[in-house]
Amino acid sequence: MVGALGITVIGCAYRQTNGPVVPGHVPSQAEQARVAPVEAAQDTVGNDPHWIKPGAAITLPASAEYPNANGSVGFLAAGVTETAGHPFFTPLGENGRACVTCHQPSDAMSVSVETVQRRWRLTNGRDSLFAAVDGSNCPSLPQGERASHSLLLDHGLFRIFLPWPGRSADGKPVEPEFDIEVVRDPSGCNLDPVYGLKSANPMISVFRRPRPVGNLKYVTWALPALVNIKSGLLMDRDPETGQQVGQNIMSDSRQPTLRTQAVEASLVHLQARTAPSRETLSRLVEFQLGIYFAQSRGKQVNYTAPGAPPALGPAALAGGKPGVLGDNLYNSVFLDFDAWRTKAPKDKKSVTAFKQSVARGSDLFLKRTFWIRDSANLNSIGLGNPIKRSCATCHNSQMTGMDNGPGWIDLGTTTQPTAPDMPHLPLFKLTCHAKARPHPYLGRVVFTHDPGRALISGKCADIGSITLQQMRGLSARAPYFSNGSAKTIEAIVDYYDTRYKIGYTKQERRDLVNFLSAL
């Protein structure tokens, strides 16, 4: 069907029209985005040398480096980019935002909470970053006040609103296996009469970090498997070409391709009135596929110097091959760090110590075993619960540390009792229907801050499952996990230490943190 926005919903009908193709949840989202108020933004840059404002006319070099607390992050594009008129940098909708607003080169193509806070200070909260639609806790709140943007300002989180019940690709409601009750709603948006679950256009609001846009040949790589090992169903396909897709885009894998993703982003984040043209979509996708990023320097060490470990720096990603399974000792996730195991003649003591720490950290990531347990869509897919394995079991795809297959797993980051205390986030009670199979470890009643994949699939087994994001450029884009619950890289490691009772020593913790900071 072709809706008011000229969108074609995936299904057999898409073949008959030339409109852009999107999954079934998008028309309802677009409808809400049209309702949300649009205030005149003032995208003054201020004293912010690396901020790229929407609509800017600058020349973005093909290769750049941007400083961060752990050194600097490297950025590569397919060529020099004139941002004037370029769709990634141009406000395509009503609210003044462009894609670059939330996907900044200086922040590893995401946007860090530190940057968010700086933008608030420099613009008195008038930057389009804070647009009511999803840059505030709820569009119905008074927009000038800091408190109305606390989730973005304190935790780097944007509001993601998805129709409930979910929609299948062809726009029909998915018959969910569970009922959702709003237990707690600090943002007010789930209970809001216009934007909430009981509104005329029923929506669930969850709050998520922007996933980095780059290294996308890895992110979009499609495992040539017939059946999705997570769902047991046939793998999803690209609605335009019919080709199988990898199902790793967005934290709930709701978008099959970068093209369909860009339609949602334009209609929702940018509040565009109509979907971008096919040509604009092609330019957006082509640009994004040309971007590579990774940390390129430590405080004292150049990661791209000759002889550095082969997986570090953005050029390594540009040159790598996607889809290589790296949970092994012969062609590992992040290749090898042998170059840094022994002291190089000219290195200072502190440099050697750092390099050796990173190398040990890479070993811990790949080889240090612990009991991975009660993690749905990992333990439950035939591996057994628990399984004695390492970080690389889940983070198995070479160069990015994503999952080579469709990557949603319930790590426990959004479900009780393992989720950290997050009183600022909504809390939902999900009750599985009697006929459905329960969540494999949490049973038939689950409390969660973000149902994750289950909002799309409607399955109890998927409650709390979040699609792994890539592990690159971490130093440039805190906080971490899709709900921003880990404020620092240390906090990521500590989460795992507690979650799986690993028992890292102080030295091991430091080594892992150094290793992650260098990716």
Place this chain on the structure above:
Amino acid sequence: MRRVAASLALLSVSTAAYAQDSGRPVAFIACPVVRDTALPCWLSSDGRKLYFLGVQQDLAAEFYPPQLKHRVLVEGYDMGGPDICGGTPLRDIRVSVMPEVSPECDEIIPAQGFQAPPALRGAGPSERHGPPAPRDPPPAPPFVEKTYSVPYPFDSERLRNRTINQLRDAAAYAIASRSPRLTVTGYRAGVRLESGVLAELEDIASLRAEKVRDVLIALGVAPEAITVRTADVSHTATGEQDWRQRRVDIRIEMP
């Protein structure tokens, strides 16, 4: 609803009825236990004896381990052989994870000096490529009517890596032989336990059959050539090799 039908036929499952070399049939549901050996071993006890079920491997393996927080249905033959990892091994073992959550199943026991038997993959990252899972040779004439039988764990319609390979073989055969008609029959089975017969989920036969049909179509089999059927054979459980009934049969007919 499922049912546990107590039955007088229970006594027919007696040890004496089986030749000594084929062993004593075993079928029970209990909590699994995992042993904290370098490579974890899986065990479970029927209340009288601790059985060895298998070791942790990966998705390419034939044995998929049980899950703590779930009870496990264990079926096989007790041959009385020497213990492995502290448990009696079972011949022809089948292990099924029961779908409901059982929080009481939560036991990791210490290694106690035991060791897992040698296996392809240790804990942690793999050290070498595993061999490919078994596949049929490419189909070649003469083509004759053929039935592929795809097995399942109890209450499950999930396709494992190996069963997907079977479906690939079946589709290749159907296409190469230009079969005009494939009959896909999904079965709902039961298992006879000491307490009676436990039947699978009511709609499991059609869940299985429809998934297989979808995969065959994705593999290039013409949808109009496929007929889907279901059969409920849950009442025929004997307590011996009941797992053979948990299946989908793909009968590939010739012109």
